[in-house]
Amino acid sequence: MVAASVMALHSSERSLIRSASINVPVIDLSMRRELKAELIIKACEEFGFFQVINHGVPDKVVSRMELAGMEFFSLPTSEKLLAGPANPLGYGTKSIGSNGDTGDLEYLLLHSNPISISQRARSVCRTNPIDFSYVVNEYVGEVRELACEILELMAQGLGVGDSGVFSRMIRDMESDSLLRLNHYPPCNCTKSSYKHDCCTTRANCCRLGFGEHSDPQILTILRSNSVAGLQIRSPSPAGASWIPVPPNPDAFPSANVGRCSSG
Numbered sequence: 001m002v003a004a005s006v007m008a009l010h011s012s013e014r015s016l017i018r019s020a021s022i023n024v025p026v027i028d029l030s031m032r033r034e035l036k037a038e039l040i041i042k043a044c045e046e047f048g049f050f051q052v053i054n055h056g057v058p059d060k061v062v063s064r065m066e067l068a069g070m071e072f073f074s075l076p077t078s079e080k081l082l083a084g085p086a087n088p089l090g091y092g093t094k095s096i097g098s099n100g101d102t103g104d105l106e107y108l109l110l111h112s113n114p115i116s117i118s119q120r121a122r123s124v125c126r127t128n129p130i131d132f133s134y135v136v137n138e139y140v141g142e143v144r145e146l147a148c149e150i151l152e153l154m155a156q157g158l159g160v161g162d163s164g165v166f167s168r169m170i171r172d173m174e175s176d177s178l179l180r181l182n183h184y185p186p187c188n189c190t191k192s193s194y195k196h197d198c199c200t201t202r203a204n205c206c207r208l209g210f211g212e213h214s215d216p217q218i219l220t221i222l223r224s225n226s227v228a229g230l231q232i233r234s235p236s237p238a239g240a241s242w243i244p245v246p247p248n249p250d251a252f253p254s255a256n257v258g259r260c261s262s263g
Helices: 034-046 058-073 077-083 114-124 131-155 166-171
Strands: 026-028 049-053 090-095 103-109 178-183 219-224 231-234 241-244 251-257
Touching: 026 034, 026 058, 034 049, 034 131, 049 131, 058 077, 058 131, 058 178, 058 231, 077 090, 077 114, 090 114, 103 114, 131 166, 131 178
Parallel strands: 026 049
Antiparallel strands: 049 251, 090 103, 103 178, 219 251, 231 241
16 A cells, blocks of 8 residues: 655666666466466566466455555544554554665554454454455455466466465465555655755655565565556666566556565
8 A cells, every 4th residue: 555656766776777668577367378377487587576467356356455445544543553553463653764765654464364354353444344354355365366376377387286286375264374555654754854865855755665675475466556666676687677667557566476485
């Protein structure tokens, strides 16, 4: 869950940005299975990241989840705190800043287990926990099926005899699969608080966003609300470079291969 904002880059980082002509792989899940499996493996090897279209997740399911998230983050702080503190599940806030990260972040971390979601809904949406639970469980169910399809295609592309060897870990209701909603509030610093040369105006203030990182999970399915700013780091013979991932309303912006499946 991302608040729209202009993202600025240090001059040293700008030199690493590739042109938009370098396209992030887009996998059409309506293609024949053998071709999908082949393209996914190629994307994993070359980028560790790809977009998926014709993914089967209904637009209305995504819209309801995004609306529920925005409604939660728009609540007064006193009400949001009733869903925390995150330990690790629940509502949390923190300043991020140890790995090139800058700015503030608030988030809601939920387990994907339907019972856990229903229990947590009582503190997240005290006025209508049943509706909130329904919306989240519906979304989690659809995205779980998408993740399982991708993992089964990965197994097939790798020539693994049992194509369900990865997806069974996700289908298990006791798995450690999580749903995380992130909200990055718009920068509210004043000119007197700008601390970097690039922060000459509010529009180009660099106090926003996660820095370089990798995900520990087997797979991350990411939705960024059509807000620009997402980048991936791609290896290159001439040196690693950052590649922008433009918002695509028809795609799940990222299927990100985590360390568990790339190690």
